[in-house]
Amino acid sequence: MNVIWILLPGLELAIAHLVLAALLAITIVGLPFAAQHLKLVRMALLPFGFQSANR
16 A cells, blocks of 8 residues: 555655655754654554554
């Protein structure tokens, strides 16, 4: 299931999160949002079986 996801919308979504994280990291105010976008890259690539943990 993950392979189909990566080939269809997953890769595009992960790249979009990376680009947004890079743009948000330019400003000091955007740094926390950039960090969250970087966390979402992993979830965008492999959503099935992904478990988010509170740290």
